Amino acid sequence: xxxxxxxxxxxxWGGRLAxxxxxxxLAxxxxxxxxxxxTVNRTWVEPVTGETIYLISNGIHIxxxxxxxxxxxDWRPLFPARDFARPDPAARWxxxxxxxxxxxxxxxxxxxxxxxxxxxxxAGGERVMHxxxxxxxAWHARAIRLRPEEYRRLWASIRAGFVLGxxxxxxxxxxxxxxxxxxxxxxxxxxxxxxxxxTWASDMLRLAGIKASLWSPFPQGIEWxxxxxx
Numbered sequence: 001x002x003x004x005x006x007x008x009x010x011x012x013w014g015g016r017l018a019x020x021x022x023x024x025x026l027a028x029x030x031x032x033x034x035x036x037x038x039t040v041n042r043t044w045v046e047p048v049t050g051e052t053i054y055l056i057s058n059g060i061h062i063x064x065x066x067x068x069x070x071x072x073x074d075w076r077p078l079f080p081a082r083d084f085a086r087p088d089p090a091a092r093w094x095x096x097x098x099x100x101x102x103x104x105x106x107x108x109x110x111x112x113x114x115x116x117x118x119x120x121x122x123a124g125g126e127r128v129m130h131x132x133x134x135x136x137x138a139w140h141a142r143a144i145r146l147r148p149e150e151y152r153r154l155w156a157s158i159r160a161g162f163v164l165g166x167x168x169x170x171x172x173x174x175x176x177x178x179x180x181x182x183x184x185x186x187x188x189x190x191x192x193x194x195x196x197x198x199t200w201a202s203d204m205l206r207l208a209g210i211k212a213s214l215w216s217p218f219p220q221g222i223e224w225x226x227x228x229x230x
Contacts, residue, residue, distance in 0.1 A: 028193070028217075031215070032215070032216055032217050032218055032221060033221070035213060035214045035215030035216050035221065036213045036214075036215070036216035036218070036220075036221025036222070036224075037213070037221075038213065038214035038215075039211060039212070039213070039214070040206050040211070040212055040213070040214050041206060041209055041210060041211045041212060042211060044209060044210055044211040045211075046144065046145050046227075047145055047146070047147050048145075049145070050145045050146050050147050050148065050150075050151070051067070051070050051071055051145070051146050051147075051148065051151040052143055052144070052145050052146070053065060053066050053067075053143070053144050053146060053151070053154070054093075054137045054138060054141040054142065054143055054144075054229060055141060055142040055143075055144070055201070055222070055223055055226060056095065056137070056139075056140065056141045056142075057142075057219040057223055059219065060218075060219065061097060061099070061197050061198065061219065062097070062197065062198050062201040062219045062222060062223065063095040063096060063097040063130075063132070063201070064095070064096050064097070064154075064158065064201055064204060064205075065093050065094070065095045065096075065134055065137040065141065066093065066094055066096065066154070066155065066158070067092060067093055067094075068091075068092050068093060068094055068133075069092075070151065071148050071151050071152060071155075073151075073152065073155045075094050078159075078162075078169060078170055079094065079131055079170065079183070083131075083172050083183045084133065084177065084180065084181055084182065084183050085176070085177065085179075085180040085181075086180035086181070087133045087180065087181050088133055088135050088180075088181055090135050091133035091134055091135040091181065092135070093133070093134040093135070093137040094131055094132065094133060094134065095130075095131070095132040095133075095134050095137075096129065096130070096131060096158050097129070097130040097132075097197060097201075098127055098128070098129055098130070098161065098187055098191065098197050098200040098201075099127070099128055099130060099191060099197045100120055100121045100124070100125040100126070100127070100128070100191035100192075100197075101120075101125050101126040101127070101128045101191075102116070102117050102120040102121070102125055103117055103120065103121045103125075103191075104128045104130060104184060105128065105173070105175050105184065121191070121192075121193065121196075122192065122193040123192065123193075124190050124191065124192035124193075124195075125190065125191060125192075126186075126187070126190060126191070127161070127186075127187030127188060127189050127190055127191045128173065128184050128185070128186065128187050128191075129161055129162055129170070129184070129185040129186070129187040130177075130182060130183075130184055130185075131182060131183055131184075131185060132177070132178075132179075132181050132182035132183075133181040133182070134181075137229075138229040138230055139229075140229075141228075141229045142223050142226040142227065142228060142229060143226065143227055143228070143229040144205070144210060144226050144227075146208065146210070149209075150208045150209050150210060151208070153207060153208040153209060154204060154205070154207070154208035154210075157203075157204050157207040157208060158204055160188070161187055161188050161189075161200075162185055162186070162187065162188065163185070163186035163187060163188055170185045170186075171185060171186045172184070172185050173185060173186060193217065194217075196217040198216060198217055198218055198219050198221070198222055199215060199216065199217055201222060202215070202216055202222050205222075211225060212225065213225065
C-alpha cells in the first residue's frame with residue numbers, strides 16, 4: 001500500500017510539473033496579447049506634417065529607422081564611417097535595434113540559434129545595440145509622422161540607450177556586423193523575456209509621446225498600430 005501511495009505522489013508531482021510547463025508560455029502569450037491591445041498615449045494623433053520615421057520587422061524583431069540628420073540632430077558624428085566595414089555612401093537613414101548579447105553576436109543566421117541562445121534571451125543578458133545604415137527605409141515598413149518635439153524625444157531616448165566610451169562616443173563592440181553597413185555597440189541595461197527587443201522599440205515610441213502598446217514582446221503587437229509606408 002505504501003509503495004502505491006509513493007507512486008501516486010510521484011505521478012501527481014509529474015502532472016503538476018507538466019501543467020506548470022504548459023501554463024507558463026500560455027500565460028506569457030496571454031499577457032502579450034492583452035499588453036498589445038492596451039494603449040498608452042491614447043490621445044496622440046499623427047500630425048499632417050512632420051518628420052517621418054519607420055518601423056521595419058522581420059517577423060521576430062523590430063528596428064526603428066530614423067534619418068541620419070533631421071531637426072538639427074545628427075547621428076553621423078556618433079556613428080562614423082570607420083565603425084562600419086563598407087557603409088553605403090548613398091544611405092541617409094539609420095536603423096536602431098536592441099537585443100541580448102548572445103542572440104545578436106552568436107546568431108548571424110537563423111540556423112545558428114541554439115538552446116543556450118534561447119535561454120539567454122529568456123533569462124536575461126547584457127543589452128547590445130545594433131546600428132545599420134539604410135538606403136531605402138520605406139521597404140516593407142510602417143511609417144509614423146512625428147512633430148518636431150516628438151522626434152527630439154525619440155532621438156534622445158534612443159541615444160540614452162548606448163554605453164559611452166572614454167571618448168564620449170557609443171562604445172563599439174569588436175565584432176563583425178551582419179553585413180558591410182552595420183555594427184554593434186554596448187547597450188545600457190539588460191534584455192530578457194520581459195524586456196525584449198520589441199518592448200524596447202515600443203518603449204522608445206511611448207517615451208516620445210506616441211500612441212503605443214503597453215507591453216508587447218512580439219512585433220505583431222506593435223506594428224498593427226501604424227500605417228503601411230507604401
